[in-house]
Amino acid sequence: MEKIDRQSVEFRSNKAFNFQTASAKLFDSVSLMANKMTTPDRSTAAAFPQYLAGEVVADSVALQWPGLYARRWRLPRVVDHFLVPATPEPHISCNLRGMAEFRERDVGGTWITRQIHGGDLFVTRSRTPYEVDFRSPPGEELDNLSIHIAVEPFLGALEARYPGKADHVQVVDYFGRDEILWPICLTCAELLAARVPGKSPLIAALTQLFAAHLVEKYTDAAAKTLAYRGGLPIRQLRKVEDYVTGHLAEAISIEQLAELVELSSSHFAHVFKESTGMTPLQFVTRQRVTRAQQLIRETSRSLIDIGLEVGYTSPSHFAQVFRRVVGVTPNQFRSSL
Numbered sequence: 001m002e003k004i005d006r007q008s009v010e011f012r013s014n015k016a017f018n019f020q021t022a023s024a025k026l027f028d029s030v031s032l033m034a035n036k037m038t039t040p041d042r043s044t045a046a047a048f049p050q051y052l053a054g055e056v057v058a059d060s061v062a063l064q065w066p067g068l069y070a071r072r073w074r075l076p077r078v079v080d081h082f083l084v085p086a087t088p089e090p091h092i093s094c095n096l097r098g099m100a101e102f103r104e105r106d107v108g109g110t111w112i113t114r115q116i117h118g119g120d121l122f123v124t125r126s127r128t129p130y131e132v133d134f135r136s137p138p139g140e141e142l143d144n145l146s147i148h149i150a151v152e153p154f155l156g157a158l159e160a161r162y163p164g165k166a167d168h169v170q171v172v173d174y175f176g177r178d179e180i181l182w183p184i185c186l187t188c189a190e191l192l193a194a195r196v197p198g199k200s201p202l203i204a205a206l207t208q209l210f211a212a213h214l215v216e217k218y219t220d221a222a223a224k225t226l227a228y229r230g231g232l233p234i235r236q237l238r239k240v241e242d243y244v245t246g247h248l249a250e251a252i253s254i255e256q257l258a259e260l261v262e263l264s265s266s267h268f269a270h271v272f273k274e275s276t277g278m279t280p281l282q283f284v285t286r287q288r289v290t291r292a293q294q295l296i297r298e299t300s301r302s303l304i305d306i307g308l309e310v311g312y313t314s315p316s317h318f319a320q321v322f323r324r325v326v327g328v329t330p331n332q333f334r335s336s337l
Contacts, residue, residue: 041129043085045069045148053079054144064198067207069148070188077136083107086126089148090171090214093122094185097143100136101293107131113294114175115286115325116142119277121178121185123218125171137327145189149210157211162221169221171214176237177277178217184209232275236261240272240280244287248310254280288312289325296334303330 039051046069049056054075060068069089075098097118103111107129116134136142158166188206196202232240240257257280258268272280288310295306304315307330312318319329326333 039083039129040085043087045087045089045091045150048085048087048146048148051083051085053082058192060192060198063192063195065203065207066198067150067153068188068203068210069146069150070192071146072189072192073142073144073146075134075136075142075144077138077141079133079135081131081133083129083131084126085129087148088125088151090123090125090154090218092147092149092181092185092210092214093124094145094147094182094189095120095142096145096186096189098136098140100134100140100142101290101297102132102134103294104130104132111294113290115290115293119177119182121174121176121181123171123174123214126173145185145192147185147188147210149207149214153207153211154214157208157215158219161212161215165221169215169219172218172220172235174218174237176275179274179277180217181213182277184213232261232271237275241287244284245291248288248291249308250311252284252311285321286325289322292318292322292330293326293333296330297337303334306330 043051046061048069049059049071052073054073056071057074058070058072060070095116095118098116099118100116101113102116103113105111134142155166158169162169184206188210191202191206239260243257243260244252254265254269257272258265261268263271269280272278272283276283278286292306292310295301295309296303299306303318307313307315307318310318312321319331322328322330322333328336
């Protein structure tokens with residue numbers, strides 16, 4: 001069985017972008033133009049791979065896993081405005097390795113920019129298609145595990161948790177870290193690599209784990225009832241994220257964020273890290289740098305102005321933090337575009 005080193009997964013890559021090498025080569029890329037011509041608004045987990053970018057290197061369909069569609073993907077360095085169809089099955093996207101500047105939006109909507117690292121997770125059950133694009137530095141291509149939970153076991157878990165209300169409970173979209181879901185994803189990747197057949201009781205147990213955890217943490221019903229043990233409810237995380245995004249030019253303290261969710265500073269710091277895998281300070285820094293990347297890509301404004309907009313009054317401090325997170329200075333990042 002292939003072992004994924006759970007201790008060595010880098011949550012932040014310190015490797016610099018080799019922009020000199022990259023500028024001398026064409027990016028391996030996928031464009032939305034051809035993709036949009038063939039991708040339907042809605043699909044199924046079974047048909048999902050034919051509409052996405054990248055190479056599927058392992059697929060649970062060949063192993064006849066009941067109730068679970070798991071695929072290991074190797075993604076290209078650059079994907080431009082790619083359309084992802086909606087599926088009825090809940091979807092977990094787990095980034096095992098690599099890093100990228102990632103953007104997503106509803107079709108024709110406003111782009112949301114994030115910096116993806118190993119250990120980041122997406123959870124969704126989108127009812128509509130959405131667009132994504134991303135760019136990875138050389139040698140940091142994304143190694144992704146895509147998991148769809150079949151409707152039947154997911155509804156079974158919903159009914160067990162919320163009797164008589166399963167039809168009215170919705171999955172809540174999430175991006176971040178999850179210290180419970182992450183090792184389950186790693187186990188799934190190992191079972192997939194080992195080609196464990198669907199008849200194995202391990203697969204049934206794995207499916208139940210995925211379904212139960214999504215129901216317990218990533219539904220609107222869970223958000224209304226989840227206690228602070230084990231982390232913040234999704235709606236509270238969204239509240240914190242929205243506040244940070246709207247106040248990047250200002251100083252942001254743990255006390256301010258804790259007040260938003262009516263917790264003490266120490267308790268907030270504890271449950272926030274349980275929910276995201278990051279301290280509040282690390283999260284704020286990551287949001288500042290992600291916004292700076294977006295402004296550098298999309299505007300010709302000076303780096304000093306951009307630094308000020310994301311909360312850095314000192315250009316040297318801005319450059320230092322940006323390099324620590326991204327791997328290059330803001331000036332090098334702009335030169336690579």
